[in-house]
Amino acid sequence: xxxxxxxxxxxxxxxxxxxxxxxxxxxxxxxxxxxxxxxxxxxxxxxxxxxxxxxxxxxxxxxxxxxxxxxxxxxxxxxxxxxxxxxxxxxxxxxxxxxxxxxxxxxxxxxxxxxxxxxxxxxxxxxxxxxxxxxxxxxxxxxxxxxxxxxxxxxxxxxxxxxxxxxxxxxxxxxxxxxxxxxxxxxxxxxxxxxxxxxxxxxxxxxxxxxxxxxxxxxxxxxxxxxxxxxxxxxxxxxxxxxxxxxxxxxxxxxxxxxxxxxxxxxxxxxxxxxxxxxxxxxxxxxxxxxxxxxxxxxxxxxxxxxxxxxxxxxxxx
Amino acid sequence: xxxxxxxxxxxxxxxxxxxxxxxxxxxxxxxxxxxxxxxxxxxxxxxxxxxxxxxxxxxxxxxxxxxxxxxxxxxxxxxxxxxxxxxxxxxxxxxxxxxxxxxxxxxxxxxxxxxxxxxxxxxxxxxxxxxxxxxxxxxxxxxxxxxxxxxxxxxxxxxxxxxxxxxxxxxxxxxxxxxxxxxxxxxxxxxxxxxxxxxxxxxxxxxxxxxxxxxxxxxxxxxxxxxxxxxxxxxxxxxxxxxxxxxxxxx
Numbered sequence: 001x002x003x004x005x006x007x008x009x010x011x012x013x014x015x016x017x018x019x020x021x022x023x024x025x026x027x028x029x030x031x032x033x034x035x036x037x038x039x040x041x042x043x044x045x046x047x048x049x050x051x052x053x054x055x056x057x058x059x060x061x062x063x064x065x066x067x068x069x070x071x072x073x074x075x076x077x078x079x080x081x082x083x084x085x086x087x088x089x090x091x092x093x094x095x096x097x098x099x100x101x102x103x104x105x106x107x108x109x110x111x112x113x114x115x116x117x118x119x120x121x122x123x124x125x126x127x128x129x130x131x132x133x134x135x136x137x138x139x140x141x142x143x144x145x146x147x148x149x150x151x152x153x154x155x156x157x158x159x160x161x162x163x164x165x166x167x168x169x170x171x172x173x174x175x176x177x178x179x180x181x182x183x184x185x186x187x188x189x190x191x192x193x194x195x196x197x198x199x200x201x202x203x204x205x206x207x208x209x210x211x212x213x214x215x216x217x218x219x220x221x222x223x224x225x226x227x228x229x230x231x232x233x234x235x236x237x238x239x240x241x242x243x244x245x246x247x248x249x250x251x252x253x254x255x256x257x258x259x260x261x262x263x264x265x266x267x268x269x270x271x272x273x274x275x276x277x278x279x280x281x282x283x284x285x286x287x288x289x290x291x292x293x294x295x296x297x298x299x300x301x302x303x304x305x306x307x308x309x310x311x312x313x314x315x316x317x318x
Numbered sequence: 319x320x321x322x323x324x325x326x327x328x329x330x331x332x333x334x335x336x337x338x339x340x341x342x343x344x345x346x347x348x349x350x351x352x353x354x355x356x357x358x359x360x361x362x363x364x365x366x367x368x369x370x371x372x373x374x375x376x377x378x379x380x381x382x383x384x385x386x387x388x389x390x391x392x393x394x395x396x397x398x399x400x401x402x403x404x405x406x407x408x409x410x411x412x413x414x415x416x417x418x419x420x421x422x423x424x425x426x427x428x429x430x431x432x433x434x435x436x437x438x439x440x441x442x443x444x445x446x447x448x449x450x451x452x453x454x455x456x457x458x459x460x461x462x463x464x465x466x467x468x469x470x471x472x473x474x475x476x477x478x479x480x481x482x483x484x485x486x487x488x489x490x491x492x493x494x495x496x497x498x499x500x501x502x503x504x505x506x507x508x509x510x511x512x513x514x515x516x517x518x519x520x521x522x523x524x525x526x527x528x529x530x531x532x533x534x535x536x537x538x539x540x541x542x543x544x545x546x547x548x549x550x551x552x553x554x555x556x557x558x559x560x561x562x563x564x565x566x567x568x569x
Contacts, residue, residue, distance in 0.1 A: 049352070056347035060340060060553075063560035063569040064387045065373070068343070069366050075346050076359040083352050121560060121569070171569075179567055287348065295350020297475065298411050301468025308467060 017217060022148035025091035033217060037147050038092050039108075040219060042099045045085035046110035048078045050103075050284050054118040055127060063121055070167055071124060077160045084156070088149035104289050106276065111135075113200045115278035122175055122182075122189035128168015130190075130197040130235065136161050137231050138201065141221035169238065176242040183243075190239065191247040198262075199270045201228040207267075232260050321379050324437070326399075326496035327506055328379070329389070330542065331432075332372035333400035336390060337550070338421060339365030340557055341408060350411050357457055358414070364450040371443045391561040395551055396544040399494075403486035405541070405550045409479070412465055412472070416479035419458035423519050424490045424512065425451050431507040440505065459523055466527025473528065480524065481532050488537035490516070 001009075009028055016023065023029055052075050059075065062068035086096050102108035113131050118124070139161065142154040175186035202208055202224035214220035222230075232251075239246050250263030272278065319325055342362035349355030373386035380389075403421055408414050429451055432444035465476040491513040493501075500506025521531045540546065560569070 049347075052347035052355075059343040059346055060556040061559045063564070063567075065366060065370050065390055067569055069363060069370070072343060072346070072359055072363045072366065076356060076363065079347075079352055079356045079359065083356065086352070174569060179564075181564060182567060291348045291350070295354075295411065297469070297471050298350035298354070298465070301472030302464050303468075304472075305464040305468040 014216070017146045020144075021146075022151065023146050024148045032213075034092050036213065036217070036219070037150065038089060038094050040214075041085060041089040041092070041147075041150055042094070042102065043109050043111075045082050045089060045099065046103045046108055047114065048082035048085060050110045050114045050288060052078050052082075053284055053287055054114055054116070054280075055124060057118050058121060058124050061121070062124075067124075067171070074128070074164050074167065077164070081153075081157050081160070084153050088153045091149050100292060104285070104292065106285070109274070111200060112270070112273040112278060113196050115273050115280045115284060116192070116196055117280050120185050120189060122172070122185040123193070125168050125171030125175060125186065126189035126193040128164050128166075129172050129238070130168075130193050131200065132161050132165040132168055133235060134197050134200045134231050136165060137227050137234075142219070144218060144221075146218045172244070173242050176244055186242075187244055190244050194247050195265065195269075196273075198228055198232070198265055199267075199273075201231060203267070203270070229259055232262055236260055319380055319382075323496040323499040324505065325376055325379050326494070327500040328372050328376040328440070330399050330494065330497065331428075332369050332376070333398050334404050334421070334425075335365040335372070336369045337398070337400040337553065338404040338417075339363075339369060340553055341404065341406075341417075342414075345408055345414065354411075354461075361418070361454050361457065364447075364454065368443065368447045368450070371446070375439050375443070387561065391558045395546065395554055398546065398550065398554070399542050399544055400546075401486065401489045402538055402541040402547055403483060403489070405547060405553060406483060406486065407549055409482075410475060412475040412479040413482065415458055415461045415465060416476070416483050418454065419462045419523070420480075420483055420487055420520065421490075422451060422455040422458050423523075424487075424516055426455050427512045427515055427519075428507055428509065431512070435506070436504040462523060462529075463527045466524070466529040476527070477529050480529060481534075484532040484534060485536060485538045487516075487520075489539045489541060492539060492542055494542050 010030055013023075013029060013033075023033075055071060055075050055078075059068065059071055062071050086099060089099065090096060099108065103110065113134075118127070136158060139154055139158050143151055143158055145151045145154070172186055172190075175182040177183075205211065205223045205225045208224055211220060211223060236246055236251065248263045250261065252261045253259075254261045273281065276282075339362045342358050342365070346355065346359045346362070349358055369390065370386055373389045376389055377384050377386055403417060406413065406417055426448070429444045429448045433441055433448065435441045435444065462476065465472040467473070468476075491509045493509060497506055497509070501508045524531050538547075
């Protein structure tokens with residue numbers, strides 16, 4: 001293809017996106033579009049899978065049968081999200097094995113929030129309420145993103161996430177209205193998860209390297225700072241409603257902006273965790289790598305069995 | 319308690335699902351593939367759903383304000399009456415599949431009979447559970463065949479797991495006094511009558527999986543009397559942790 005032809009195709013491509021048309025797997029797309037989508041979508045899938053670990057940590061210790069069932073269902077949903085996000089990413093010409101390889105070698109990232117430990121039951125509430133809350137704010141705009149398979153996957157993901165968020169908040173309500181010990185547990189969880197949840201919405205706009213291009217492709221509709229503000233404005237009243245205190249002495253309603261002003265985020269901590277040195281980075285990766293390596297003989301057996309079955313079928317046919 | 323035999327009988331059924339569900343719950347996020355991870359979590363979820371129906375019914379029969387959670391999480395080790403099979407650990411995926419298969423075959427036969435119980439609540443729970451358990455049985459049977467008739471390594475592992483767990487199968491067909499009383503009232507299932515069909519089915523699948531049917535006739539028992547293997551205590555420590563540490567609270 002000549003340079004001019006490629007340029008023409010690119011122009012048509014950008015025009016389609018501008019008209020809000022969906023790009024489908026078999027359509028022509030610029031290489032950069034493909035790569036950017038593989039990066040973001042696989043990162044999203046990895047986040048779902050690694051995200052199973054901090055919550056899976058409480059399945060055996062859930063305080064009641066009702067909570068245990070809800071937690072199992074929630075973690076199962078996350079596995080399901082991982083599954084269809086991986087499948088959607090595969091439409092861009094990368095295999096699930098390659099994506100795992102990138103995760104296990106640290107080449108691909110996942111949401112840093114999952115590198116914090118879940119040390120009390122209240123963390124199950126805080127994760128649902130804050131982490132899923134922040135995730136929804138990030139993800140709802142993606143239901144209209146330009147790449148068809150991703151947009152369709154996100155519609156289902158968002159429905160389930162909003163259910164998880166209500167479930168998490170309900171755990172917090174119960175604790176906040178419970179005994180002094182329970183209330184303390186809830187406040188402690190909020191104290192530990194608040195700042196990492198704000199960081200989850202990404203670096204400040206000044207430091208974000210992908211924003212401009214992603215906006216054009218509708219992989220992003222609002223800047224990180226705008227999303228963060230939206231999350232804070234939405235969450236502060238929810239905390240007040242159940243009598244919990246946001247751990248930010250600088251948090252103040254700004255009448256003029258009709259928004260909350262908030263304190264400085266510790267970006268050093270953010271980059272420390274992103275670069276692999278958070279409290280649980282090594283453990284999370286070890287758990288994933290172990291599951292994969294210990295499962296190798298099982299996957300090999302399934303493959304061998306399928307081949308034998310196929311052979312027998314062919315022999316029978318002859 | 320007026321209906322003590324019925325209460326005990328329900329626990330005898332439900333404790334199996336509780337302990338097996340708890341074991342499967344340990345695996346979430348650590349499975350050999352995403353698909354098996356989802357399936358094992360789903361089976362755990364089904365079992366806990368059944369457990370809730372049984373314990374809610376048992377709590378009603380006890381009639382003394384105890385709740386499903388009190389029954390599930392606040393008994394002492396000797397008061398759990400699950401069979402030894404379901405408390406065995408997740409040594410590797412072959413053990414998980416062997417344990418599941420050896421229980422599912424029994425569970426399916428059992429529920430098919432429980433559906434005919436004169437007790438309408440138990441019958442209704444059985445009907446609902448049967449749909450789920452027929453899927454569990456399909457899952458564990460398929461994996462048993464894959465691993466048995468897969469690679470040399472998987473065959474060895476699968477055979478070892480079947481050999482290791484075989485000793486716990488006979489107990490499935492033991493009867494307690496409460497069981498006998500419930501059978502005579504037309505409420506309970508006579509498990510002694512399931513034994514033949516059970517081994518027939520199990521042996522057929524093992525053969526299809528190119529595995530050897532263990533010859534050992536030495537069997538372990540005791541779970542139904544609350545005399546467990548050393549594994550159960552640790553499982554209960556996790557299961558009961560919150561209820562023990564924070565007594566009398568709502569969650």
